[in-house]
Amino acid sequence: MTIIDGKALSEKTFEEIKETHDELQKKAGRKAGLAVIIVGENPASKIYVRNKIRACEKVGFNSETIRLDESISEENLLLEIEKLNNDDNIDGILVQLPLPKHINELEVINAISAEKDVDGFHTTNIGKMMIGDETGFLPCTPAGVIQMFEEYNIDLEGKDVLVIGQSNIVGKPMTLLLIKKRATVQVCNSKTKNLSEKLQKSDVVVAAAGSPKLVKASDVKEGVVVIDVGINRVDGKLCGDVDFDEVSKKASFITPVPGGVGPMTIAMLIKNTLKSYKQKINKSK
């Protein structure tokens, strides 16, 4: 059994990006820049945003955090985004989700210039992913999972993959990227019947349901590859959707929580920001 070390893999990615960025910035005369907008005081959001800013520091990018009050109007949030769209020192804009209920998330995401949407949530980038146009940005979590498969030489061709969860930010895009790898994908949600039966038949499981210990050892087959995208806080402790201690005894590969998919998500955000920076400095030449 191999534990897929997302933390180590993210550190390796940061080092590679730092080197490339150090080179490019000499010629471009400016650093890459990421702007993160956070609305309200969600404690989990604060931790994630802090991790993203730290990652920028590691690779030498400029970063800017814009903290807005919970009560901000959608109109004023859109004005903040517009400023960043027009700022030539900003390559990536990220609006931390979830947003307060009075704000329309889709409107806000689509107000970000598609060329700066390093989250890969903009309709244009989703469309590009759908048809395989590689000029766009891939959503960070699914892209991070694919990177893990590649680094550990886990071949997906012809494999039966079960994706648990169908969110716009994980389940749906994950499915598209797995199809591109020629896997046979089945997508489950909370209405799915006989989940355990489906798990037993799967070569690879991607769990993104947000339900602690949903995937148990008795559900999976010997040699299964398990990717745990869940982030749940149980009694103050961070845990995924997989009963790691038990399932790891049957798995060939498994990701831990923390230290698995989470750090890879941030690594892909930084990678997307570098891609945007490259596209912009090449354009202005």
Ligand SMILES: Nc1nc(=O)c2c([nH]1)NC[C@@H]1CN(c3ccc(C(=O)N[C@@H](CCC(=O)O)C(=O)O)cc3)C=[N+]21
């Ligand atoms: N616009 C937007 N983009 C996002 O990418 C986005 C978002 N909104 N909203 C929330 C989710 C969640 N997310 C995580 C990123 C890193 C870790 C991470 O680094 N996790 C560490 C542990 C962190 C901890 O201690 O809590 C780990 O798994 O090892 C987790 C979760 C990004 N998200």
